[in-house]
Amino acid sequence: MSRELSPPDRAKFLAARQALTFVEDGMRLGLGTGSTAAWFHRLLAERIHREGLNVIGVPTSSRTRDLCNALGVPLTTLDDAGWLDLTIDGADELDESLTLIKGGGGALLLEKIVATASDRMLVIADGAKRVKTLGAFPLPVEIVPFGWKTTKAIVEEALADLDVDGRNSTLRLHNSEPFVTDEGHFIIDLHLGRIGDATALAHLLTDIPGVVETGLFIGIAQAAVIGEPGGTVIRMTLHEEDRVIAPPAPEEEQDLIGRLED
Numbered sequence: 001m002s003r004e005l006s007p008p009d010r011a012k013f014l015a016a017r018q019a020l021t022f023v024e025d026g027m028r029l030g031l032g033t034g035s036t037a038a039w040f041h042r043l044l045a046e047r048i049h050r051e052g053l054n055v056i057g058v059p060t061s062s063r064t065r066d067l068c069n070a071l072g073v074p075l076t077t078l079d080d081a082g083w084l085d086l087t088i089d090g091a092d093e094l095d096e097s098l099t100l101i102k103g104g105g106g107a108l109l110l111e112k113i114v115a116t117a118s119d120r121m122l123v124i125a126d127g128a129k130r131v132k133t134l135g136a137f138p139l140p141v142e143i144v145p146f147g148w149k150t151t152k153a154i155v156e157e158a159l160a161d162l163d164v165d166g167r168n169s170t171l172r173l174h175n176s177e178p179f180v181t182d183e184g185h186f187i188i189d190l191h192l193g194r195i196g197d198a199t200a201l202a203h204l205l206t207d208i209p210g211v212v213e214t215g216l217f218i219g220i221a222q223a224a225v226i227g228e229p230g231g232t233v234i235r236m237t238l239h240e241e242d243r244v245i246a247p248p249a250p251e252e253e254q255d256l257i258g259r260l261e262d
């Protein structure tokens with residue numbers, strides 16, 4: 001029996017499928033984390049197994065590593081690869097200047113290291129992620145566990161100096177315990193509502209001892225493909241935007257859905 005993808009999943013699937021057109025034989029890829037990135041990994045695995053596409057990937061989280069191992073996507077480490085041709089990753093929010101909020105899945109540190117070590121970063125997302133002003137999505141900030149309450153209090157004070165109300169920041173939890181990242185850190189989520197000057201905010205936060213990294217990706221992504229459930233994909237760069245109609249692929253979708261349910 002055939003089952004349909006939900007509209008958000010179809011949008012993510014279409015963005016991921018369009019992203020495959022950026023991948024060339026022999027590339028060293030940064031492999032992002034999250035549900036949109038996972039669609040890309042499944043489609044990439046198809047091309048590797050069916051068409052003999054020769055690529056190698058650096059995963060940005062233990063989750064992506066485990067999924068890619070299960071799918072048979074060849075992996076290496078960033079140290080062995082040295083430098084990457086292209087990173088494909090999702091985002092929680094992106095604006096017109098391709099500034100991103102990332103880290104909803106808790107992988108922001110490795111995601112930023114991998115994207116920065118790439119010639120290009122391509123963002124894949126559904127249309128809901130595209131915003132005029134960043135900040136409705138809580139900004140993840142990775143901090144070291146040592147003295148985390150003090151670090152959180154200093155972050156809140158620093159935000160007040162920038163005239164930003166950061167009192168509403170929360171330690172991210174998992175099963176009532178602090179969520180721990182792959183590098184052993186905690187995350188605080190800053191419920192800012194609106195981010196005016198992203199660069200000033202990023203500098204302010206990373207100047208605080210105990211703060212490891214923020215989920216603000218500024219000047220890192222060069223392009224984005226945004227899927228719409230109706231079948232349109234918007235390709236964005238800093239200077240232009242165009243729309244492509246993604247041809248329906250019902251068999252490919254059913255195939256992937258079938259394997260997700262296995």
Ligand SMILES: O=C(CO)[C@H](O)[C@H](O)COP(=O)(O)O
Pocket residue numbers: 032033034035036037089090091092101102103104105106107108111
């Ligand atoms: O930054 C991330 C993980 O740290 C993800 O890319 C971001 O959370 C988007 O996830 P999804 O594709 O599931 O919406």
